[in-house]
Amino acid sequence: MSSVMSTLSRPSRMMLLVNPQSGKGQALTLYNNHIQRMLNEAGVTHTLFITERQNHARELVKEADLSQWDALVIMSGDGLLFEVINGLLERPDWEEAIRIPLGILPGGSGNALAASVHHYSGASLVSTEELLISCGFLLCQGLVAHMDLISIQLSSGPRLFSFLSLAWGFVADVDIESEKYRHVGAARFTVGTLVRLASLRVYKGKMAYLLARRTESTPCRSASEANAGPHDSLLPPLDQPVPSDWVVVEEEEFVLMLAMYQSHLAEDLFAAPEATSDDGVIHLFYVRAGISRAALLKLFLAMEKGTHMVTNCQHLVHAKVRALRLEPLSPKGIITVDGEVVDYGPVQAEVHRGLARLITG
Template identity: 70%
Template sequence: MDQRRAEPDFLPSATPVTLYGEFTQTSNRRGRWAVNLTEKDLVVQRLASAPVGRNKVVLSLRDCVGCRAYRDDDKADPSAYFAAYFYPPKKRRWMTSAPSRQRVEQCFRLAALQDPHANLEEAEKWARAVRERSARQQRLRDGVLLNSLPRPCRILLFVNPQSGKGQALTLYNSHIQRMLNEAGVIHKLIITERQNHARELVKDVDLSQWDALVIMSGDGLLHEVINGLLERPDWEEAIRTPLGILPGGSANALAASVHYYSGVSQVRGEELLVSCGFLLCRGLVSHMDLVSLHLSSGQRLFSFLSLAWGFVADVDVESEKYRHVGAARFTVGTLVRLASLRIYKGKLAYLPASRGRHTDKSLQNGAAACCRNPASCLTQTLEDDFPNNTCHSNNSLKLRRSEGRSSRSAAKALPGPPDALLPPLDQPLPSDWVLVPEEDFVLMLAMYQSHLAEDLLAGPDARLADGVIHLFYVMAGISRSALLRLFLAMEKGAHLDTNCQHLVHAKVRALRLEPGAGKGIITVDGEVVEYGPIQAEVHGGLGRVISG
């Protein structure tokens, strides 16, 4: 190996070279490659006497998940190796953006010395340098240091083998296991055996042994894990445990949302899995809003995704019979339900995210969230939660405190943080809430993430910790064709641009739904809950999620 500085024309002068070497590759020992490791890239160029077309590869360290040094089993061979693993975006001629990622491995052989330990030491120096520079690039964004998982990282990975098409374990074996090993992520695999199995486990697990909990399933398993964490006596510390999501179900809404927030184009299926696996290996951690929900029976749940009533909830539940077709089950369910469109009677009220008089147009376009730093709410108590927030007058706050005192006393036995905005379900709402005048609905959907499914961008403006609930409802009177156009537009997040007069969108901090008498379905994170009055309040930045 020739250890020296690179020639000036090898890289642009604006990109300083930090490490240079010449090696052979494991796949081709006849040729030699010059390798430059800068602060931002690993640059590989074949050394040849004559120019060779496309013989230089530049791999961004932002796309690197890991690097390791090792020796072969052949003890007579003094060579050592270092291998770097990248997942750069695929480039397709017919697309302007990079829709998915592909695996690229670069493996180099070091055999300059007869001492095998010296060769291995040099390989380890390179591997360590790649890991350190990669970590710096991934954690820095616009000069700001981002929170990330420690290295090496230990995760507890829950897999539901029955979710989606029943292929979660196969996908783990074909993609995720290798990615985690390449990234140096130590993980323990737990295969769930029944409903609420994961919920029971996380209530008792020693969280000090793990840096993150990761779910490979549909959204229902994550719902179990979040509620299990919040049912622990140490819930305040437990809910700070970073959560990871790998799509293994039918809808995979949070996985699609996390991918969307990373700023790349919408993908589905195994491409979405690889993208989320890459984000997991990078290990960047963000705050995530959670929503507290109270049911008429007194039960309290926490939600990370959605609350649905009417058309959306019916499709979600009734399409279970088509689970074998994967994400297409929702398309089939939508067409079936459109054929016999239902009207749902009920009362809907909400607390707007920003104060002031609302016109119909402002309701349809939504209002800006008033809490600009929702993560700061995480450590605040009930008494100092919103005193300086211009969205709530002192009088209205005192009214809520007075009306809600009895409910908070009863809520002391309930898990999780107390609610500041919700009076008991059997008491009237404060005067600053908005009561929807209509009582005939086709659907009500409260979203806190961008996606309702892999191919449904229901909340294009939503973010992980924006501190608001994105409330949508469709009033009765809409035609089947207009409703179908809405859902088709939702695939690209364009439904708010259709100017549909039956669709209303508002950004809210809390809401209450009182469905009319009769049978119906309400779902929380895609899971059926008891039918009856329900109310919700957002807790900004309460959870943690591994994202881009």
């Protein structure tokens, strides 16, 4: 459980952003059937903003007068929160803006952060509408905790900030290729996993990471100082070697790399059982090539219950890290940040502990 640091003032004023297209396209119906009444009964004043296109939420929070709001609440999948966090960090007043409490109501097909928030509250496993109602109650309680954000540097384009995951290989492939099965809701990931298992790919790449148990590392000059947002003190520029205290995984064949900073990767994927919202570490998993399809399927089935760490799979490596670098060497592939596709190529990441505020109930 994350340490609760404050409570929303009463009466609260919430900016509620809803993506009507997310998941099975039922977010507005779920709002009307459940959330509107819950918030009204709890004395929470809220204004509904319906997003109309990609990056609409990002633009809204970049321009918003945040003094009008006590919290920003997202009712969608995880992609809308990714937009909101990056919009806040692009503001000139980002240091103040990123402190506004953020709430999540599951309205998509992944709902990883909502499942994580529900888990942190100590409640037993639920899904679909029960998860929505649980998150609605937690939102009405209004307890606020810290949340880590991870700075992601790509070889092209501006820096991104991530609250959930960085993935390459099997997990990223399943996430993006299963978009076509959105109409089945959370089951899209199961369908996608079985399809991708049938023709398993391997990827060549290099990796390096800074283990979290080291208390200090020599700060490097950031490659992104011109951007808004906090300074990256652990990352050298992408075209320079990593510091000597990093663990280096030389060129190898991988099935997947997954960096997690919340407990759940989806409603039914308990990917990082030890994670909390503000533990200051990236939970890094990677699977080396050579694993059989049966063993990989067993690993994913175990992940539904969070028992994959004790399967003794010899191809699975897990490390708690503060920073990492991935250099894909295969010419084609997919890299995702919080489930969103980013440019394929070298990428590195560093954790910024407790940068954001999360309503955890």
